[in-house]
Amino acid sequence: MLQVAGMVSIWLKVLWNITRKGSKILTNQGNCSKIFELGSSSQVGKIEAEKMLIQMVETELEKRKQQGTYKGGFRGQSHFFGYEGRCGLPTNFDSTYCYALGYGAVALLQSGKTGLISSICANALHIIF
């Protein structure tokens, strides 16, 4: 929640700056309203920050075009890389690493420990609070 609150405050700052400049980006309610709909961290994946950034870049480039400092075109294509990556088959590294961490967890339990994290580094199993 702290992370989300921090993110919201950042967006609010951005929006405040946009409002000061009278940017037309505010005419697009879809992206802005999504920010204020935040209720929990599970909604982070639905914030279309990439689309907001594309629109902001478009606005900035349009301004530069009018100023004569930019002459090309811009076409933004957005895609959120999230759901298709997080359930992939694990790499050898992740397979080996997690298997070893499982072993570490068992060692911790057998030692009667609690509130610890199992971790691995070269040649040793380290215990971290």
Place this chain on the structure above:
Amino acid sequence: MDSDYGIPRELSDLQKIRSLYQPELPPCLQGTTVRVEFGDATTTADPTDALTISRAFPNTYGHPLAHFLRATAKVPDAQIITEFPPIRVGIVFCGRQSPGGHNVIWGLHNALKIHNPNSVLLGFLGGSEGLFAQKTLEITEDILSTYKNQGGYDLLGRTKDQIRTTEQVNAALAACNNLKLDGLVIIGGVTSNTDAAQLAETFAVAKCPTKVVGVPVTLNGDLKNQFVETNVGFDTICKVNSQLISNVCTDALSAEKYYYFIRLMGRKASHVALECTLQSHPNMVILGEEVAASKLTLSEIAKQITDAVQARAEQDKYHGVILLPEGLIESIPEVYALLKEIHGLLRQGVAVDKISSQLTPWASALFEFLPPFIRRQLLLYPESDDSAQLSQIETEKLLAYLVEVEINKRLKEGTYKGKKFNAICHFFGYQARGSLPSKFDCDYAYVLGHICYHILAAGLNGYMATVTNLKNPVNKWRCGAAPIASMMTVKRWSPNPGATSIGKPAIHPATVDLRGKAYELLRQKAQSFLMDDIYRNPGPLQFDGPGAGAKVITLSVEDQDYMGRIKKLQEYLEQVRTIVKPGCPQEVLKAALSVMASVTEVLAAMSTSSTNTLSAM
């Protein structure tokens, strides 16, 4: 900008290893003693189209099939080409980038150089616009070294994918004449190869010495006919997409609270969607061809999906994965008609913000019904092949929205009692088409490049390089060439009901065959896919070891090798001709006449029946 094409690149370890892979050539293409055998003159799939096509392509229609054979092949009248003068060939990327395109260039360059080191291969920079502007890059081994077996089209680039207008055709003709090209190879899909056929005809009429050759490269998999079994790029795209889809399936199963609507790039036809469904086993796929055949409306599709969601909810399942081809939106009759009106107005120069007020009443009603984001996307200017900008239309969001509306309605009516419906939408397109090509696509493209050389060496114009028997290992592949005009059909349509008009011949995208084996396989498994969550993860694209040799299911499941069967038939006919000669016994002659009469009668009936079936569809 142009200076970026063809530059050596810094490759990752994997890319370096892949650039060292040497595709195998089938026996018939090895060495410099390839023989060419000409089969019978070709005809069209639909006999009623033959006259129209022959009138449009008098110089390139009806030419014979070409088969390329190994030197030791026992064929009496095959031509052996013994002279290899140096030739100049141009090559151009048309159509969207598809994994494997670079290997066509490599194969062609390799074939040119082993037959005559003085031959020259010129790549046109920036696709068709580079052709018009005569911007070329001579292809060398050094330049190719970092592009072998690599994805994308950045060796030469591509721009607007069209060689069609009089101005464009004249520019192409001027380029070929000025550069003294003996051949022009066009790499692309259905639209680009249609343009290639027209260009070949124009060159023939103009007595231009440049021969035009087409290569079937398109990720859509829709350049499919009797002569072309599959396209370069299709294998890779389906494997990469299937990995992503199956990851999402596992994600859905893990959280059990989201429905994922995934739209797949593949243009009008649903080949990619069908193949990915067979590879990854998502819960549902809506094929554009089914929608068109059943004339489903937007509401009916949404209802179909909602019924599926409800059926799963009754088993306490609130997750799922639904695949949608990007061409789906154009398969919905009322949306298609709306798009036609919008595109008509756009071409008349009507401003975007004025279009909605100029639509017919029913089109206007549908337009107003649609959410604002879809309206904006439907107003985009059409693609160079005259279809909507399918990659930009978020059909998946539209359907997710409509399903949500329907479920909320059922909640109020009390007919749906499950949990809240949550949808997440994806478009899988751009990230797959830039992939490193699969082993199959590397092999297939390289072999096609070699075939292009042999087409030019045989002096053929308006032909497409073909390989059949692809589901078998490379050493069993049959290499040949077919006139592009023989792959064309004539679509008959009319803006006015009752009036009849004849369309222009073209290679139209092959639709998913709803009577084919691949579709039948889907129908058999559809209910199990829907309810049982038998998701299948094929994992990342494999370049070596187990999995590297996997072929797409829609290729493996079909009985193809059309070219092989044509040859077999010719062999039988030749045997009959040998056995039944003047002076043979009376009994033999009578038997032959009887059998041939029966066969002819059956084939004629089948041909007529086939025509009627096509007309009915």
